[in-house]
Amino acid sequence: MRIVTKTLAAGAFALAAATSGAQAEAIRIAVNEWTGQNLSAHIAGEVLKEMGFEVEYVTAGAVPQFAAIAEGSLHFQPETWTNNVGDIYPKAVEAGDIIIVGELGLTPLEGWFYPPYMEEACPGLPHYEALYDCAQAFAAADTFPNGRLITYPADWGTRSKEQIEAIGLPFQPVAGGSEGAMIAELKAAVAAKQPMIMMFWQPHWVHAEIELNVVKWDYESADCLAGVDQKRGDACGFAQATVEKIVSKDFAEKWPGAYAFIEKYSLSNDVQNMLIAKVDQEGMSVEDAVAEWMAANEATWRAWTE
Secondary structure (H helix, E strand, O other), rough: OOOOOOHHHHHHHHHHHHHHHHHHOEEEEEEEEEEEEEHHHHHHHHHHHHHOOOEEEEEEEOOOOOHHHHOOOOOEEEEEEOOOOOHHHHHHHOOOOOOEEEOOOOOEEEEEEEEEOOHOOEEEEEEEHHHHHHHHOOOOOOOOOOOOEEOOHHHHHHHHHHHHHHOOOEEEEEEEEHHHHHHHHHHHHHOOOOOOOOOEEOOOHHHHHHOEEEEEEEOOOOOOOOOOOOOOOOOOOOOOOOOEEEOOOOOOHHHHHHHHHHHOOOOOOHHHHHHHHHHOOOOOOHHHHHHHHHHOOHHHHHHHHO
């Protein structure tokens, strides 16, 4: 549901977009597989619509999308987690085919999360070294004697699998089918106090509902690459992301007004968590949650357009 705001300002946005020639082509916004990114994309898209731009939402894999942005068949991705970008992204940025506009404003954390009751079955947690001695505490019938670690869906990348192999951890990675499937399995395991360890992230509403601890590594590094130059006793795990807004190389030239908006566009963990809860917990559609937020926060999003 799109908000229609009958104000002179909205009319001015539309006139500016039309007279710039921006209406000749829709701005194609990448939509990934997790709720938070859907919300980031749709807030940006609906503001752009209020400014008078044509917008198209395009479902795109978290890694494959970068080739499409680099070649110009996709134009805008508001929530790029920089620690899960594959090989194409840094090369395309260096070549100037993808433009980093700035950070979105989220403060992320990714890693292997587990419920606190697993520390009773695996003394030594949260340090990853404990997992070598208690892999069986995390095992399932189809992985025994190895532990079972739920990883991201396959098209989100394979960092957990590569990390397990690099450090020789006796665990079997099992790809989650989707964000929703991962959460359903997590909630079921916690309710029954069953074995559970999962690659996951925050911000996410689930951390407000379920207490989770995260595995710790030997050290932290902004240059840490999962599965690369790591071994037992010398492991950094996963580099923590920045969350960037990116556009295709000719975006600013085609849509200067839209580019100026993207420079100002910002979301906090609190805002995104609240909206994720409305969608994933209360059953609202992404479109309705965004429309409700925009109706209640017009001063915020209009400031991005000025």
